[in-house]
Amino acid sequence: MAEKFKNFLGFVGGEIKQCVISKSYGCFVALAACALTLAQTFAYPFVSGELFSAGVIVSSVLGVVLFAALSLFRKTSSLAPIALMICDFLALIFFAGADGIVDVFSTLFFDGFSIGKIFRLPVAEWFCLLSFILSFVISSVAVYLPQNKKEAVTENPHIEQEEVKA
Numbered sequence: 808m809a810e811k812f813k814n815f816l817g818f819v820g821g822e823i824k825q826c827v828i829s830k831s832y833g834c835f836v837a838l839a840a841c842a843l844t845l846a847q848t849f850a851y852p853f854v855s856g857e858l859f860s861a862g863v864i865v866s867s868v869l870g871v872v873l874f875a876a877l878s879l880f881r882k883t884s885s886l887a888p889i890a891l892m893i894c895d896f897l898a899l900i901f902f903a904g905a906d907g908i909v910d911v912f913s914t915l916f917f918d919g920f921s922i923g924k925i926f927r928l929p930v931a932e933w934f935c936l937l938s939f940i941l942s943f944v945i946s947s948v949a950v951y952l953p954q955n956k957k958e959a960v961t962e963n964p965h966i967e968q969e970e971v972k973a
Contacts, residue, residue: 833952853931857907870894
């Protein structure tokens with residue numbers, strides 16, 4: 808029993824190692840979105856109480872965990888940015904659905920909209936606002952990029968092809 812478990816762990820470890828070695832540029836784009844999602848998760852508790860929604864933190868943490876878990880294997884690594892994109896979208900929806908968001912932004916932009924007014928918000932609020940949008944856009948782009956390098960097809964030199972006679 809212990810030998811089978813040891814063989815299983817060796818197999819899983821080899822699969823993870825092969826997957827990490829074969830990452831392509833799409834994985835690094837998704838990793839940037841994942842890092843931004845993680846940063847917004849740590850910054851979000853510092854927003855004002857009227858903009859706070861626990862769903863934001865839950866969906867952001869779930870996105871990071873799913874991305875990390877699905878990225879470990881070649882067969883599931885193409886699903887990792889999709890899971891992150893969905894969770895980033897949910898975090899954005901939860902942020903937009905917070906109870907006091909209409910009050911905050913309607914009083915802020917009562918006399919017109921400007922980028923300067925966004926940056927007059929406390930740092931945590933404007934950072935979260937921009938990072939929710941950016942992480943969703945970056946993870947959406949990563950969905951369309953390859954996550955792993957293509958496997959090289961090795962030909963068997965011992966098999967000779969038959970000649971076709973016309």
